[in-house]
Amino acid sequence: MIDRFLNLGLVPPTTIRIMDGVEGSMQQFIPGAKEAYDCTERDLDGYEKDLMKMWIFDTIICNWDRHSGNFLIKNDKVYAVDNGFSMGALFGNRVVEIDSKIDGHREFTKFGHGLFFDFELPEDLLQNFQKFISDNESKQILKELLSELMGERHAAAVISRIEQVGKIVTEQKMIPNSANPFWRTYNL
C-alpha cells in the first residue's frame, strides 16, 4: 500500500487472504525472477535506481530484514518481497514513535548495495515524494487505510516517517552522509 501511494513500483501486487482459518498475505508470483542470492555483483549493475528506492522504502516501513533472499531482479526491475518483518514486527509490533529517530537498514548484501549516502536520487523518486507529501488528501487516505490494518499509532508513525524522509529527499535530492547517524539510529 505504501509502495503504491509513493508510486515506487517495488512490491508485487499483494493482498490479504484467509486460508485454512489463518490470515496472511498473498503476493503475485514473478516467474523467472532471480533472487539476489543467485546474482553476481555484475548482475546487479544497472539496478542502482531501484535499489536506492528500496533503501528509502525500507526506511519508511522500518524493515530490518532486507537481504539477498528478499529482493528479486527481472527485466531491469527490482522486486521487494517478504516485507514481513517490517513495522516493528521483529520487535513485538512496537510502534516506532513519531518523534523517534527513524532507522535505515544497514547494507543488505555482500555487494554493499543498500547504502546510498550522497548518491543523487532518481528524479522520479523525488517527484513522487514531492507529490505525496504535498497532497494532504492522499496522506489522509493512506493513514486511514493503514490504521485499519495496524492501528492509528503505526499509521501515524508511517506518515511521519514519509514526511521526515521526504523532507530530506526533496530538499537535498540525496541522503547526505551527514544524516548517517540519524539514519542508523533507532529507538524501539
Add this chain to the structure above:
Amino acid sequence: MQFVEIYKLQNNGDQKVIATCKLAEEGIVCEGEPLFIENLEKEGILDYSQPQARIKLFPKDGIKFLENLKYALKSGYLSATDVQNS
C-alpha cells in the same frame, strides 16, 4: 546429524532443494548451488532471536546459523526447513 534443507520455488510451482546445510565439527557445511551458497555464506543471516543486537550469523556459528535459516528464508521464493535430524 542435524541439517536444514533450502528450497527454491520453481516457475511451475514445484519446490526444489537447492542447498543443504549440515552441522559438522568445523561448523556448518553447505552443499548445493555454488553461487547461492557463496552469497549466503558471505552475507550471513540475522540472528532473529535478538534482532535489536543486529548480530549476523555465519556458518562458523554452528547450530545457531542452522536454527535461523528458516526465519531468513521465508519469502516463498526461498524457504528453509526446521532443523532436522538424520
